[in-house]
Amino acid sequence: MQHPYRDSPQHSEADLHQYYDTPYGHGAPPGLTQDIPLVPQKYNGYGQPFAADSQANITGRDYPSGTILGAVGLLGLIGAGVALGIVLAKRSSASTSVGSSSSTSSSPSKSSSSDGPSSFTKDPALVQSFYGIAYTPEGSQLPDCGNSLDTVITDVQLLSQITTRIRLYGADCNQSELVLEAIAQTKVDMSVWLGNYIVATDNGTAYTRQRDVIKTAIQKYGVEHIGGVTVGNEFMLNYLTAAGATDLNGTVANTGAAILIDNIKDTRSMMSELGLSNISVGTSDAGAYFNTLVLESVDYGMANVHPWFADTTIQDAAAWTTRFFAETDVTAAAAVSNSPQMYIAETGWPSNSSDAASATNGAAAASEANLQIFMDTFVCQANANGTKYFFFSYQDEKWKDEQFGGVEGWWGLFHQNRTLKGVTIPTCT
Template sequence: MGLIAAVVGIIIVAVVVGVVVSNNNKKNSNLSTTSSSDSSTGASANATTQQTNPNDPSSFTKDPTLHQSFYGMAYTPVGSQLPDCGNSLAAVIQDIQIMSQLTPRVRLYGADCNQSALVLEAIKQTKVNMTVYLGNYPVPTDNGTAYTRQRDEIKAAIQTYGTDHIGGITVGNEFMLNYVTQNAITDVNSAAANVGAAILLANIQDTQSMLTTMGVTIPVGNADAGSYFNDEVLAAVNYGMANVHPWFANVSATDSASWTATFFQQQDVVLAESLSNNATMYIAETGWPTKSSDVGNESNGPSIASVANLQIFLDNFVCQANTNGTGYFFFEFADESWKDAEFGGVEGWWGLFNQEYIFVCPLLE
């Protein structure tokens, strides 16, 4: 029975890897209710979701080309960056309707612009089986202003929606990477680095205290670049989320899946196992960019940012990780135009979809 289940799971993954990644353009305004077909393959270019009752978001029809094959998905609602805050419940509902057909788990990065409550409300209205890992994105140089602001948003969301659909609260995203880089520190466990770790630990402990005071039990974790976990920080949390990107390690697309698995095991899982709390480890981000906004960044050396190379990574990594029981959050649900505008290069082009809910790459046989 277990072997059959595993084989069926692999078949489902093979289907979604061939279908989920399909053409070019997702906009969080009005989800198309008709699909534009790729004449060469007969594949639907749009993820199509239609509500049979326009007043009931739970009445949406499923897209037959989508399958729950991903362990989890990294997600930021469009318009969730201060100071603009242009996100909306209608847009998040559409995102959740699509994502719930790909995964039962979603990971947020921060809590600004009411995104915690928006996602939980969307899950409530769509009635999907979805667990969200809320995020608090503190910065080391503002005396706790960003942390406190987001902590209060998370607290309000818990008070409104309870804990049924919350898998954890992740305090910090690449906090230590940013701290040691900005301060020219080479050892993330050095005395100098521990000054930054103390700031992050105070935020983590404050979140844990808040939950205790509220009388709720939610795991508290931390996310960082895969080789930048501080031992004291990781020893204080229930889980760690490691960003593991073969692209930035200058690994080829062909070797990317095996490299990701090996790096995560040797660098992050082994570290967690060496600490007394043995925190559960997840891959917080992994993926492959489909393009670059400039020629200078379109290659990492052995491979280029392309649809074909994303497909290679998906075909190998997703099946491998699901079979091995690795918890991961694929990076990411949709392209993020704000990142392209701010950083350029490949930063905005990691999505399975673009801003019109159209699959990012053509169906590959």
């Protein structure tokens, strides 16, 4: 069984570091506890004064919505539970309810009048400054599927105050429909990139199940609020890591690429059958793991670019992110004839760690102060230079902290309870 790859600020990251040039191990030198290093470190690998000494990636912080460790054997049992009436039309009202995976709501929507979810109190601390936000509805992991429409409505109300775009990672636990229904009920300006998290070793079970529920969601809600359909999340990273391979365009990589490309082609066929060939189909992967054959097969690529895992100082983090994305991902896309649009799928900074050993990356600390610095030095600048990015992430995720520890559960702009952390969202002019 192939497990989803997990970046971890531990010394066990050798499989990923092996791909790059002379990375140094994660972990803080003794006594490095300040938010910003007293003496910024000098790096050598990139040959630039603000670059990390290696490209130690830069890979996705989120996990498959519905593919948790030990859960692959259960995947084939879930899909039939999502069966809703199909209406081939765009949704123009919220008159039809959507079934959720839980009968109760952990966070009911807050409406300011009897008009329902479309009328809600705006938080003056929230500013619509982010190009996009990476989002997974709470409770969207198999086999439990504890999400609910009320909770997703609350999330969409909050998200709409900081962005007009969100991306999902997978389609299990009915999350595609829940998000589209929440957008319909709140009537906010929001586009969503739907996701299909695929697994190389399950003979297409996860892909097919999620493809079918994505199709149902599109038939029910139309595509007015759909920015694209993303097939795969870190598929090539996972495939190469499992095989112990490093050549992005070698025989092993191309074998994995063929699996992913077949799924991409199948998704295109589905969209064509629906008369929606104009809807973009892409993939998401670690920033240094885009195979040429895959890039030639997509309309867009989404690259996870994380300065934390490149061991940068916080002062260097934003500039490093911009440079890596431009030199690695944008350049790779420009080299193929179809020139797919490239996005940063994830970038951000953790605000905490559940253990002291993981509290720094060796150069800077996981803290709200550093999250603030990264926002202040990246968000408005990226907007101004036209970088399309999805900030990682919407909220802290308890299940990741419980399962993986370290900084894994602490990447949100919002706490688990959906209150904004002790940061100020930058206002971009």
